Amino acid sequence: MSPIIEFTSVTITYPGADRPALAEVDLVIDEGEFVLVIGETGSGKTTLLRAVNGLVPHFTGGTLAGSVRVAGRDTSTHQPRDLADIVGIVPQDPLSSFVTDTVEEELAYGMECLGVPAPTMRRRVEETLDLLGLADVRDRALLSLSGGQRQRVAIGAVLTAHPRVLVLDEPTSALDPGAAEEVLAVLQRLVHDLGITVVLAEHRLERVLEYADRVIHVPGDARPLVIGTPASVMATSPVAPPVVRLGRLAGWSPLPLSVRDARRQAHGLRERLGSLRARATAAPHIPTAPVVAVARTRASYGPIPALRGVTLDIAQGEIVALMGRNGAGKSTLLSTLVGLRRPDAGTVRIDGVDPATLTGPRLIGRVGLVPQDSTDLLQRDSVVAECADADRDAGVEPGSTARLLERIAPEITAEAHPRDLSEGQRLVLALAVILVATPAVLLLDEPTRGLDYPTKERLTTLLRDLAADGHAIVVATHDVELAAETATRVVVLADGEIVADGPTAEVVVGSPLFAPQVAKVLVDHADADVPLTVAAVRDALAVST
Numbered sequence: 255m256s257p258i259i260e261f262t263s264v265t266i267t268y269p270g271a272d273r274p275a276l277a278e279v280d281l282v283i284d285e286g287e288f289v290l291v292i293g294e295t296g297s298g299k300t301t302l303l304r305a306v307n308g309l310v311p312h313f314t315g316g317t318l319a320g321s322v323r324v325a326g327r328d329t330s331t332h333q334p335r336d337l338a339d340i341v342g343i344v345p346q347d348p349l350s351s352f353v354t355d356t357v358e359e360e361l362a363y364g365m366e367c368l369g370v371p372a373p374t375m376r377r378r379v380e381e382t383l384d385l386l387g388l389a390d391v392r393d394r395a396l397l398s399l400s401g402g403q404r405q406r407v408a409i410g411a412v413l414t415a416h417p418r419v420l421v422l423d424e425p426t427s428a429l430d431p432g433a434a435e436e437v438l439a440v441l442q443r444l445v446h447d448l449g450i451t452v453v454l455a456e457h458r459l460e461r462v463l464e465y466a467d468r469v470i471h472v473p474g475d476a477r478p479l480v481i482g483t484p485a486s487v488m489a490t491s492p493v494a495p496p497v498v499r500l501g502r503l504a505g506w507s508p509l510p511l512s513v514r515d516a517r518r519q520a521h522g523l524r525e526r527l528g529s530l531r532a533r534a535t536a537a538p539h540i541p542t543a544p545v546v547a548v549a550r551t552r553a554s555y556g557p558i559p560a561l562r563g564v565t566l567d568i569a570q571g572e573i574v575a576l577m578g579r580n581g582a583g584k585s586t587l588l589s590t591l592v593g594l595r596r597p598d599a600g601t602v603r604i605d606g607v608d609p610a611t612l613t614g615p616r617l618i619g620r621v622g623l624v625p626q627d628s629t630d631l632l633q634r635d636s637v638v639a640e641c642a643d644a645d646r647d648a649g650v651e652p653g654s655t656a657r658l659l660e661r662i663a664p665e666i667t668a669e670a671h672p673r674d675l676s677e678g679q680r681l682v683l684a685l686a687v688i689l690v691a692t693p694a695v696l697l698l699d700e701p702t703r704g705l706d707y708p709t710k711e712r713l714t715t716l717l718r719d720l721a722a723d724g725h726a727i728v729v730a731t732h733d734v735e736l737a738a739e740t741a742t743r744v745v746v747l748a749d750g751e752i753v754a755d756g757p758t759a760e761v762v763v764g765s766p767l768f769a770p771q772v773a774k775v776l777v778d779h780a781d782a783d784v785p786l787t788v789a790a791v792r793d794a795l796a797v798s799t
Contacts, residue, residue: 258419258451258661259306263320265476266310268674277300277476279320283453283468285418287339290484291455291652292467292493294706295678296665297474300346303421306453307341308334323417339368342412345494345572346704347679348404348428349396349627350644357399358383358392364415375414382410385440387433396637402580402732404430409439413444420444422454423517424677426461428626429702430579430732434461441465457678459707459733460771463488484511485682493664495706496735497770499788503795514555524776527785527794545570545726546591546695551600553586562750563600568728570694573721575741575758576730577768584730584746585626588697591728592623604695615691620649622693622715626700628684632730637675638668640687648691651659655736660688662712678704685713702733714739737762738770738786759786 263575267270267274297773304310308329311318312736315327322329325340332339342364347350354360363381365375383389386406388525391399394768396407404785405428412420413461420441426434442465444450456462463469469487471480480487488498497516501509510516544567560583568574575583589595590602593609602609604621612620612702625631632641641655648654659666681704687695702710717727731737737744738756743759744767746754754761762768763777765785771789776784785791 256285257282258285258325259453260323260567261320262323264305265319266316268314274476275316276305276472278569279479280479281470281479283451284492285451286445286449288441288455288465288467289449289451289470290459290462290468290473291453291470292457292459292487292491293455293472293667294474294493295663295704297472297706298476299472300423300676301422301592302470302472303343303453303455305329306419306421307337307343308332310324311342318337330633338415338417340417341419341421342407344405344412344423344425344429346423347627348408351408351411352396352404355395356392357388357394357396357599360396360407360411361414362379364411364460370415370417371709377434378416382414385413385482387436395587397666400585402506405429405433406433406437409440413440417450419451419507421451422452423785424456425454426456426458428700428732430577430582431461433580434458434732438462438465455706457702458495458733458735459493460497463495463498464515464789471668485509486799490618496788497775500772500791503788503792513771513774514665516771516789520730520775523791524778527776543570544568544606546728547601547602547603547606548587548591551587551590551597552596553583553590553595553601561590561597562748564747564750564752565600566694566752566755568726570724570726571721572731572743573717573727573741575737575744576728577732577734577737577744577745578747578753580732583750584747585699586750587747588699588728588730591697592621592693593617594623615647615649618688618691618693619694620693621697622688622691623697623713624681624685624699624701626703628677629683631684634674635671636668637666637670637672639674639685641668641684644690645688647673649773650690655686655690658690659683662716663709676704678706678709682709682713683703689716689720693725694719697727698727698729698731700731700733702731702736710736734762734768735787737768738773739789744768759783762786 261279264279265274290301301310312333325552347767354363361379362375383392441452445452455550457477466484469484471487471491481647488494506519526767546568548564548566551561551564590597598609609621644655645652668784738799741758770786773786
């Protein structure tokens with residue numbers, strides 16, 4: 255295979271930064287490779303991706319020393335528009351890349367800019383609609399789509415131009431497990447059948463690792479990249495999915511990279527666990543009077559129903575994972591719980607009060623929502639200013655939000671501009687802004703999107719502590735590992751209706767979509783009482799010894 259991407263002694267430094275984002279990077283990626291880029295939040299993964307098509311430094315500012323060449327073109331002398339026929343890039347936030355109003359228009363726009371003939375455009379649009387499962391929303395307004403649907407449109411808008419290199423930043427983070435598998439299958443097909451080079455950054459390694467030809471670990475602080483096969487990088491990487499961490503705990507060799515690999519080595523571990531049957535959920539919850547009461551609630555967007563008679567009670571101290579495919583109604587339910595929209599029928603009560611009637615301090619002290627798009631909550635030009643505003647709005651001691659942020663994400667500096675943070679860091683900042691008011695009910699919409707494993711672990715600890723203090727927490731998520739780590743209960747929505755509601759293990763074990771990796775490895779036939787996380791397995795083994 256011939257090289258298509260070449261980094262030679264590349265050092266990238268942003269304006270005002272006291273150290274480079276990347277230093278002395280030497281990297282060659284061959285045509286037709288599937289390359290996975292990993293690293294902690296803010297380590298420089300996005301910088302690496304944006305350098306491939308010249309967004310860094312042409313649009314971000316800063317300096318680039320060394321050279322980046324793509325298909326022989328030097329990015330220092332070629333603007334991103336000059337590379338558009340070779341490199342397609344899908345950003346973390348799909349909405350930021352849209353330039354039209356509807357799905358079909360967005361899929362066609364890039365081809366129009368490249369002068370693709372109309373008959374070819376029509377054929378490619380139809381192929382892409384089918385490829386990504388978007389045919390049923392082809393005429394929908396982009397703003398009306400769920401987060402996952404927007405992500406698929408963003409990917410499709412790039413694919414229609416038939417690039418030789420496809421660069422994706424967190425492409426599955428907003429997708430439900432089924433949709434994520436579909437997108438990854440499409441990427442596999444592009445690599446194997448068409449020879450397209452895919453460079454993909456992703457935090458949810460449990461979804462992607464087994465597909466990669468090579469892994470690039472970006473350790474941050476301008477340290478040298480670690481580049482190798484998935485097996486070689488995972489042997490020492492501090493960033494690893496549950497199946498790899500389970501393999502390390504069990505002492506398996508070679509380390510498994512997929513559930514299939516792990517199941518082949520898991521017989522002995524199943525026997526050791528025996529009848530201990532540990533579970534990886536929070537401590538047993540003693541039911542109290544519900545703090546959230548939803549009764550026969552209906553909501554719709556024009557003729558499209560989003561909630562169909564939902565009834566749901568949530569007590570203090572519960573952590574409820576709200577799961578389901580994209581467009582199932584999860585975000586709509588959260589919007590009604592925080593009072594952003596009134597239901598078309600039925601009632602919603604937070605501690606006995608309709609949230610739509612509350613404003614200001616009376617609202618933020620009772621219920622708080624961290625939305626998918628965290629920028630909706632961030633308006634100031636520095637992190638410290640956002641924290642100060644949150645302290646004042648919540649009526650708490652100055653510095654409270656900053657201390658909370660330090661607990662969750664100590665790497666975020668006070669002087670940074672929120673727009674300069676990674677998507678995961680912006681989400682954590684928004685979470686701190688909401689949490690400082692200590693709302694009785696905390697709502698989170700895809701809170702782990704863009705978060706690395708260490709930050710997710712700190713978030714998990716924080717949520718458990720809040721639940722232990724009596725807060726009710728509802729997390730709308732596609733992250734099955736988060737649900738396994740934190741949720742006392744899982745509620746599954748489908749087409750606006752609740753189709754499952756029960757203790758976490760009872761709902762997720764045995765489900766091909768919602769079961770975490772550890773449960774998939776350890777489950778035997780219809781056994782629903784198995785550990786859900788690596789920590790639960792570790793605890794069980796400690797008891798057995």
